[in-house]
Amino acid sequence: MRRWFLLLACLFGTMPWPTHAADALRIMSFNIRLPAESDGVDYWETRKPLAVKMLREQAPDVVGLQELVKSQADYLAHELPAYAWFGRGRNADGGGEHMGVFYRKDRLKVIESGDFWLSDTPDVPGSITWNHLYPRMVTWALFEQRSDGKRFYLFNTHLPYREQDEAARVKGAQAIARRLATLPAGVPVVLTGDFNTAPDSEAHALLARTLQDAWTTAPRVEGSEATFHGFTGNADKRIDWIFVRGVQLESITSVTTRWNNRYPSDHFPLVATLRLP
Structure with a gap:
């Protein structure tokens, strides 16, 4: 019955969004894989309808994206009008990879947002230190639920x-931990990302001192533990994480859906379901 309903919705131009249990939030981390012609049959032009289909099916309230470029963001925004997004490119001129954040306009509003760079000069756009090849950054926001006014940081x-780059990853984790330590006490926090290192790494341990890894602490866990699969579907590295603090964590799932043996990305997205206190 649900398949017929979705088919009719597509035919008549409206796509209903699945309803969630009252006040439950679905937070996704998704390395979307930038457009690279070297990906061949998995080039973005082939994958982009799959990414939209996956996002419609999962209906996250917030998506933290990695490897996003402006053309991809514009496409998603056009295809997913229920969402707004923000973020800037990591380069000094605002171009390049974005840590873009999409969110459901009907459920959430942005109170404030910003960016900082993982470098010795975090407030300088495009800054590079620690032997990085490219600028690395964080995009963040303070969200408020429209239903009850409850707030959280993403x-x-x-x-x-x-x-x-392991030493640089450790420094990056330290920089994030320092910034999190400045946030108002009592406001929940969610950290999404592709951390490019293993869960037994020093970078993970640094973050886990004040945050909980949703994959290892959620009451319900579904899907593949490893997230990077290189378009094969055979993931061997758990490098994508969602950390939380001050929330009631209900579940986490890795999204392994494929269509005609093609995947939306070379990473499996993660979706954490949680409630604010």
């Missing part, structure tokens, strides 16, 4: 990927 990041 931080979204993407740490460097090379094996020799």
Whole structure:
């Protein structure tokens, strides 16, 4: 019955959004994979309808995206009018990869938002230190639920990927932890991202001192533990994480859906379901 309903909705141009249990929030972390012609059959032009289909099916309230570029964000915004988004490119001129955040306009409003760079000069756009190849950054926001006025912070990041970048990943985790320590006490926090390192790493341990890893602490866990699969579906690395603080965590799921043997990205998205106190 649900399939017929969705088919009719598509035919007549309206897509209903699944309803959630009262006040439950669905937070997604999604490395969308930037457009790279070297991906061949998995190039963005092929994948983009799959990304939209996945997002419609999962109906997250907030999505922290990594490897997002402006053309991808514009496409998603056009196809998903229930969402607004914000974020800027990591480069000094505002171009390049965005830590873009999409959110449901009917459920949430942004009270404040901003960015900082993972460098010795975090307030300088495009700044690079710690032997990074590229600028690395965090985009954040303070959200408020429209239904009850409850608030939470969302931080979204993407740490460097090379094996020799482990020290930089540790410094990045330290910078994020320092920024989280400045937030008002009692306001819940969610951190999404592609951290490009293992759960037994020092970077993970630093963040886990004040945050809980949703994958290891949620009462209900579904899907593949590993998240990076390189478009094969055979994931072997758990490098995408959702951390939380001050929330009632209900579940976390990795989204492994594919269509015609094609995936929306080379990473499985994560979706954490939680409630604010």
